Amino acid sequence: MMSAPxxxxxxxxxxxxxxxxxxxxxxxxxxxxxxxxxxNDARRAGGWPRALELTYLAAVIVAVPALLLAGWAKARLxxxxxxxxxxxxxxxxxxxxxVALVGVTCVQLPFLFRVExxxxxxxxxxxxxxxxxxxxxxxxxxxxx
Amino acid sequence: MGDAxxxxxxxxxxxxxxxxxDLTQEQLADLVGVTRKTINTVETGRFIPSTxxxxxxxxxxxxxxxxxxxxxxxx
Numbered sequence: 230m231m232s233a234p235x236x237x238x239x240x241x242x243x244x245x246x247x248x249x250x251x252x253x254x255x256x257x258x259x260x261x262x263x264x265x266x267x268x269n270d271a272r273r274a275g276g277w278p279r280a281l282e283l284t285y286l287a288a289v290i291v292a293v294p295a296l297l298l299a300g301w302a303k304a305r306l307x308x309x310x311x312x313x314x315x316x317x318x319x320x321x322x323x324x325x326x327x328v329a330l331v332g333v334t335c336v337q338l339p340f341l342f343r344v345e346x347x348x349x350x351x352x353x354x355x356x357x358x359x360x361x362x363x364x365x366x367x368x369x370x371x372x373x374x
Numbered sequence: 375m376g377d378a379x380x381x382x383x384x385x386x387x388x389x390x391x392x393x394x395x396d397l398t399q400e401q402l403a404d405l406v407g408v409t410r411k412t413i414n415t416v417e418t419g420r421f422i423p424s425t426x427x428x429x430x431x432x433x434x435x436x437x438x439x440x441x442x443x444x445x446x447x448x449x
Contacts, residue, residue, distance in 0.1 A: 238400055315407070316412070317408070317409070317416075317421050318409065371411065
């Protein structure tokens with residue numbers, strides 16, 4: 230029979246993995262939502278193309294439960310006494326924010342070449358770039374850890 | 375990555391001391407109040423801990439901090 234500390238550690242490990250996966254799925258789905266919505270805005274047409282609309286809907290359907298699941302997992306981890314943030318996570322957050330700034334700047338580059346998009350679409354692309362570059366940077370800085 | 379970053383001169387004996395005390399990375403992380411990933415990255419030399427964390431690790435492993443962390447030869 231497994232001892233209480235060992236089973237608590239196992240529960241923490243499983244919940245932490247669930248939290249990481251839910252957060253990754255939410256980030257990807259949220260970025261997809263923003264990009265598809267932005268593309269539709271940039272088209273400046275009346276209706277949505279079928280494929281784009283389906284992608285948008287699927288992303289929304291995935292993003293909402295993923296965010297709820299991540300919130301639940303975080304609350305459970307707190308209850309289990311897990312450490313969610315320390316000096317390494319703070320350092321990787323700072324570095325990821327710097328990467329996100331580069332990502333956001335890169336999305337503005339088309340303006341320099343007179344490629345104009347409606348500002349509402351540009352705002353969505355900017356947010357998506359921030360989300361994606363931050364997420365990718367966090368994954369990279371946490372690789373093999 | 376299993377080895378220390380060769381670009382950085384700081385080395386440590388965390389893995390050896392952990393084994394001596396029969397502690398897993400997770401147990402050591404609990405003792406010092408950080409995540410397991412932090413212990414892993416410090417152990418493999420990919421994350422340089424703050425002085426506070428270095429002192430906490432040394433205290434948890436019952437060893438002096440300058441014995442737990444040391445500079446590579448020639449530094």
